[in-house]
Amino acid sequence: MGRVPEEIDPKEYPELAHIQAIIHDEDRTPEEKAQSLKNEGNEFFKEKNYPKAIVAYTAALKNKCGDQDLETVLLTNRAAAHFHLGNMRSALNDAAAAKKIKPGHLKALIRGAQCCIELRNFATAIQWCEEGLKAHPTDKKLQDLRAAADKHKRAAERDARKAKVKEKKLNHEKEALMAAIKERGVKLLQPVKPRQSGSDGEDDDEGSSTAVAELSLDGLSSHKATGAQVFLDEQNSLHWPVLFLYPEHQQSDFISAFCESNSFLDHFAVMFGEQLPPWDVDRKYHLQNLQLFFEDEERETLYKVDPETTLLKVLQHKRFFVKVGTPSFIILVNGSSFWKQYLTGKKMQAL
Template sequence: MAGNSEADTKKPMSDTERLELCQKLDQELDDFINSLERKRYTEGWPEDRWEEEMDKHPFFMKSNPDGDEMSPLAEGLAKLKYDPEENTPMVLANNYKEDGNFNFKHKNYRLAILGYTEGIKVKCDDPEINASLYNNRAASHWHLKNYRSALYDSEKALSFNPEHTKARLRAAKSACQIAKYDVCIQHCEKLLSQSNDKEVVELLSIAKKKKLIQERDERKEKRRTNKKEEERDAIVKMIIERGIRVSNCDDEDDIDLSKLEPCLPDSQDCMVHIENGVLKWPVLIMYPEYQMTDVVKSCPENVPLLNQLEQLFPAPWDTNNKYNISTVNIYFEGYDKMPHVIDPKKNLGDLLVMKYFELKAGTPAFFILPRGSVIESRFLESYL
């Protein structure tokens, strides 16, 4: 077990050691400045590498390059700027604000947000600094088109300084961008109570017009929703009146439109609906021999199923012409888990109330098989 060494624990610096460190820092800073004079830096910080170059500068670096021990100069400067033990919360918040301002000036808005956020985390007790940090972060969000965040930060800035005009104007603009027109109008009216700014007058006018349009659209949507709900209620009522059995419904009160939404291929967009007092259903036609299906998207309940099948035959895939009205049998699978043959000359509505018929996934489904064929025999035997 290794014992503690001097390298493992840091002892507080004495006044003498602090003085020696300061003198050493001064000397190293002089040496650094002198080296700059001998080798003048003429290229500037390239746009694509400015962060990398900045991080190499002793004043801006926050971590030591390549994991080596930081030089006394770099460590001292880092402590001067970022160490909470060496700075008051107000100074530390200001330092992070300066970092944010630097990045904002160079249009690095995401890095600016990080700087302002660190300053906010300090939680200094100066309302002006906090207002400035939130306002500047709001400006960064605005440039990134993060309008919700810009509105939030602007209003947080106002909570520290209600007279912060820039924050209130940005709050109004952000609110308008995310269609919070009432909020925008409130901020504009507050600004206009202090001065008659042309930009604010125009923004207020735009917000009021858009609010009227929004309210009109909301009324339309409400009417449309109410109408849709009435139609849904009417559909459920008609299904109950006709006595159609619906899968997964214990009684009439358990029937709702969510249990009538088609979930079968090609039928999701053709839910049962009412036209002129008639229910129109999506109907699934299945061909077990070929593992193929057809979907009749709007089959009236008062029309024979035969009429729909006549539109499907002859099928393009039926090269042997085995499938036509006179040569096929049509079955449905009942809730007793058995196949039941039907008469296609009957109206669809009459088929839906046959004994053992159960509506599944809002879509009546029928099997089509060549009469007397081997595939029909196998189909029937599969239920035994």
């Protein structure tokens, strides 16, 4: 028989069942039982059945036989099984426990260094290697692990420096961006969590779901939804992601970088030039027919915008609020039946 079956039927294998009973005989000494369980764990390990090997080694350690050499081997073997399962923390703990019993145990030192490298704790890996090389100065495995840990450590330190420089640059860019927005007087709007019923205090904007945000990137979260965000170019001009809505057809257009100094007409000439949108089946969205609005939801008012106006001028309007980093506008066809229906009952003001 090449291997012991995982479950033995006493009727089919009476001799093996008897042998297994002897192995686990309670009358045997703790050292004998620990040794038998270690051998059983080793068989499972050879078969790459690491979970069962761990169970066997753990059962052996519970016997507390007092044999330091055997306990060290059990711990290093269990560490190896954990390592092959990817349980690096458990493997490291076992290697450390084995090293505590026998500080110069080579397998424990090698396994501890390997675990630290896998856990990307390269400085500690180097400590394990150096400790091992004091006891085993010519061991090739420890030398190689020491070199690998040092290489990884230097690479990690280099990456950390690069990340710090990048973070510093990003923070500087964010500060410059927010300063530019503040300088222009653009107002950001972000959702406000509703008050829970029964909470203390009065809500001055009862029923309101938005509020003017402090100048922070929390009010510029459009990047998550659209992949675009306002940015400041080298000429100190802001470029905004802008959304155009066509309520008549429930359609929209998105411009990822609308320069603040450009007029709406600059974009309309492209959007409604030679080729009209495919959803415009009546072919009425011609440049001369369009009317542009932005909505003040709080006051339920539409503001009509001259297409020749620059984006910046609109953003600076006292009643324009940028929602989640994306200015939005409504486009209607002047004089159409939908135009009349949509504007009925709405308050209107010119920009």
